[in-house]
Amino acid sequence: MGRAVAAIVSTVIGLVLLLSFKAHVGNAGTTALTSQHQRAHTTTKASRAPKAKPSATATKKASATKRQVTGDTADTNYGPVQVQVTLTGSHIDDVTAIQLPQQSQRDIQIDNYAVPQLRQEAIDAQSANINSVSGATFTSDGYVRSLQSALDKAGV
């Protein structure tokens, strides 16, 4: 069950790496990719301040129902990023970005390439049954936080 989380992390890191390859100029604007997601409430920034209690701790087993979990919007160097994960139980069915920077043509290319790649890799990586990921990922990207927060909330 926990492998699903870690399997996703490997893919997220893949997207992090993809995002870090591009040269980004200026501040990115954002466009919601799916019109049906009207974010009526303000999304919370992932906090970097030291906390007395840990947040987003999942302790209960995931149920077998189908559900969608949305991560917090995370501010990255490229602009706000937010992902949504569709799960059946703890199995990841789909991953969509509901908010990605779309300032430049390069951003749009990455959105068109990276997001479907992310989705496919998320589903492929589940078959590798990995618990966690090692890689050259010292810097965190908001994308990692966003997906991780979605999955932490899902309790997978």
Next chain:
Amino acid sequence: MVRHAEHVMGTVFSFDLRDQLDDGVLTDCVDWLHWVDATFSTYRDDSDISRLGRGEARLTECAPEVAQVLDLCAEATRRTDGYFSAMPTGQLDPSGLVKGWAIEEVGNRLVAAGSRCHSVGGGGDVAVMGQPEPGLPWRIGVVAPGDAASIATVVSIRDAGVATSGTAERGAHVVNPLTGRPATELASLTVVGPSLMWADVFATAGLARGMAARGWLDALDGYEAFAIAADGSAWWTQGFAAYGEVPHSGFTGKDQGRLSKLTES
């Protein structure tokens, strides 16, 4: 089972705790990581390490862990023929050791609290204890550099650590302390062994050393390595197959192979 992700030290630390632990154990670990960040971060002007580096504080005025870490750095320099350095670019920067040391210390705290099965990772380095399910090791996928969506190898371990140093995320940020120039021969180096802190040190030093690190890594007792060179070819130490999956079967440890995407365990 408790899963937790904590943003600290500019990265994400992941906890996967399989044993029932007292309330507050995880909080203590997380608080301690933030303390380590505040004390050792070279990005914070007011950290002990920054003040020490600028000569504004004496070692005796810093937290005792600073001296402990710097002693470990000196040992790391000796054990890596100088390719690990706490002053890689001339400024005091023990970051190449601090993260692995911090993860290992968190693991020690969890064990002291009674945990016998857990995985703790931070910024690409992972330390594990026990077996997530009876008879099964922890499986840690290693991301391939250059082909960001691929897993280059999967390491299966228990009571051990795996650390990867590479250029994909932050570019050629690892400097060869002997030349002062960025290390570019290896895209990625993964080291596995009983101590995550030493795996982290050896991965950093090996990346700095480049292709010539292979002989040194083969000679290291208890630690195995998997490298991906800048041209995409892979090599690994003679004992690596005991820990990890390699690009093709029938290897003898002397082969070099092109990476292939692993899709099945």
